[in-house]
Amino acid sequence: MWSLAELEEGCSKTGLSFPEVIIARDSERSGASPESIRKTMGSRLIDMERSVREALSGEHRGKFIGDDSTLLETYGSKGSPLSGGLVIEASRIALAVSTYNASMGRIVAAPTAGSCGIIPGMLFACNSLFPTPREKLVDALVVAGGIGQVIARRATLAGASGGCQAECGAAAAMGSAALVFLRGGSPEAITHGAGITIKSILGLVCDPVAGLVEIPCVKRNGSLVSLGMICADMALSGIRSAIPPDEIIDAMRSVGNSLPDTLRETGMGGVAATPTGIRLKEEFSS
Amino acid sequence: MRLADVIGPVMIGPSSSHTAGAARLGGLAKRIWGRPVTEVTLFLRGSFAATSRGHGTDLALLGGLTGMAPDDPRIPDAFSEARKAGISWEFNQENVEGAHPNSVRFVFSDGSGTGMEISGSSIGGGAVVLTEIDGFSLRLSGDLAALVTFHEDRPGVVAAVTGSLSRAGRNIASLNLHRQGRGGRAAMVIELDENYLEGLEEMVLATHPAINRVLAIPGGEDN
Numbered sequence: 452m453w454s455l456a457e458l459e460e461g462c463s464k465t466g467l468s469f470p471e472v473i474i475a476r477d478s479e480r481s482g483a484s485p486e487s488i489r490k491t492m493g494s495r496l497i498d499m500e501r502s503v504r505e506a507l508s509g510e511h512r513g514k515f516i517g518d519d520s521t522l523l524e525t526y527g528s529k530g531s532p533l534s535g536g537l538v539i540e541a542s543r544i545a546l547a548v549s550t551y552n553a554s555m556g557r558i559v560a561a562p563t564a565g566s567c568g569i570i571p572g573m574l575f576a577c578n579s580l581f582p583t584p585r586e587k588l589v590d591a592l593v594v595a596g597g598i599g600q601v602i603a604r605r606a607t608l609a610g611a612s613g614g615c616q617a618e619c620g621a622a623a624a625m626g627s628a629a630l631v632f633l634r635g636g637s638p639e640a641i642t643h644g645a646g647i648t649i650k651s652i653l654g655l656v657c658d659p660v661a662g663l664v665e666i667p668c669v670k671r672n673g674s675l676v677s678l679g680m681i682c683a684d685m686a687l688s689g690i691r692s693a694i695p696p697d698e699i700i701d702a703m704r705s706v707g708n709s710l711p712d713t714l715r716e717t718g719m720g721g722v723a724a725t726p727t728g729i730r731l732k733e734e735f736s737s
Numbered sequence: 738m739r740l741a742d743v744i745g746p747v748m749i750g751p752s753s754s755h756t757a758g759a760a761r762l763g764g765l766a767k768r769i770w771g772r773p774v775t776e777v778t779l780f781l782r783g784s785f786a787a788t789s790r791g792h793g794t795d796l797a798l799l800g801g802l803t804g805m806a807p808d809d810p811r812i813p814d815a816f817s818e819a820r821k822a823g824i825s826w827e828f829n830q831e832n833v834e835g836a837h838p839n840s841v842r843f844v845f846s847d848g849s850g851t852g853m854e855i856s857g858s859s860i861g862g863g864a865v866v867l868t869e870i871d872g873f874s875l876r877l878s879g880d881l882a883a884l885v886t887f888h889e890d891r892p893g894v895v896a897a898v899t900g901s902l903s904r905a906g907r908n909i910a911s912l913n914l915h916r917q918g919r920g921g922r923a924a925m926v927i928e929l930d931e932n933y934l935e936g937l938e939e940m941v942l943a944t945h946p947a948i949n950r951v952l953a954i955p956g957g958e959d960n
């Protein structure tokens with residue numbers, strides 16, 4: 452059975468680090484060598500960095516959405532933002548990468564294209580405040596991926612099956628675990644960072660206006676980074692979820708299964724079904 | 738799910754199923770057609786038809802037909818690249834009952850009467866499956882190199898083909914048989930571990946008189 456508990460146990464039994472256990476498991480299951488898996492994850496990090504660089508270097512737009520990232524950056528650089536510099540930085544990167552995706556830019560699906568801004572936002576904002584050796588950033592990406600593997604197996608990573616909790620929610624949980632790891636948290640803290648994050652977005656619906664990966668996806672990328680960050684801080688402070696993280700993921704599956712079709716990427720419910728959502732869809736298709 | 742599939746694929750946005758999967762379908766159809774693409778008509782079905790423009794599904798399909806991978810930065814310019822490559826194309830829509838929501842039918846023509854029809858679906862996360870070649874139902878993902886035989890449903894075909902592969906030292910990763918009815922038209926999809934396909938079409942075609950046609954399809958270089 453795939454579980455976060457099994458990953459924690461792997462660390463305590465073998466003395467390996469959390470990312471080492473994830474890579475060892477992936478190697479057992481896929482037949483690829485640990486070295487080649489690590490190498491692939493290293494190249495994913497490079498592609499992710501490139502997507503951030505390209506996203507921040509120009510002004511990108513979708514069919515509906517504009518350059519929100521620049522607005523937030525300008526605001527953050529001159530005033531005293533309520534959220535603090537780290538959150539603003541993470542959000543600005545997440546908005547930019549997600550908008551770049553909407554404009555047909557080259558991104559790394561993490562875990563999906565619709566949620567592709569969240570992990571780079573959290574990872575690179577953290578790296579700007581606490582500069583981290585490259586190999587450790589690769590480890591952090593492995594931690595994020597390992598959490599995603601368990602979510603994929605016990606629940607789903609597809610909005611069409613499980614709603615947005617399975618896409619942006621999963622990304623925030625994966626990013627949260629990666630940050631706990633980067634800040635020296637224990638394997639238990641890592642899984643609880645992910646678990647507390649999922650607990651906080653349980654039931655989030657997938658309701659894209661006109662079926663496009665723009666409204667509300669881009670802003671959810673920009674806002675859920677902050678949820679992942681505070682949940683990482685909670686886990687690092689010693690706070691633990693009363694419900695074990697694996698059980699939270701199982702709850703996510705059953706919540707996803709009970710969502711009606713209108714709230715699972717069909718563009719027929721939620722904000723897509725508001726008067727403005729419908730008008731935007733009509734304007735776009737005319 | 739492999740770690741590299743959770744953090745990945747690297748792709749041109751905005752949608753893994755509508756954009757990355759569409760590019761992969763175009764590429765797979767091109768590999769099966771196996772000749773330079775000159776004339777092609779695409780029939781979009783379901784949500785491929787409904788949200789094609791917003792997701793760049795049309796660009797991605799044509800990019801794939803021009804030889805672009807799902808992460809090729811030229812996908813947004815696929816129309817002009819396809820024109821440069823000498824491809825003429827037309828997009829249509831069709832309603833097919835029971836079809837997968839994200840699917841497409843390609844109709845290839847070489848301008849001198851030879852053609853091929855290929856249908857496929859984008860099944861999520863950028864993964865794809867071909868479901869029909871020239872009216873024949875099958876399932877082919879394109880991840881591994883594959884041999885497709887079209888033959889009559891007669892005793893000995895499977896043994897003849899697998900025997901010849903065995904003598905050639907080729908390992909079979911998967912094998913699927915499909916037939917339209919007892920003794921009728923049949924097809925076999927054989928996935929191979931290695932991408933080396935030189936001479937395999939001729940070799941397999943010669944193994945049994947009931948085999949009419951063999952296609953060798955290189956596996957995709959997935960990132």
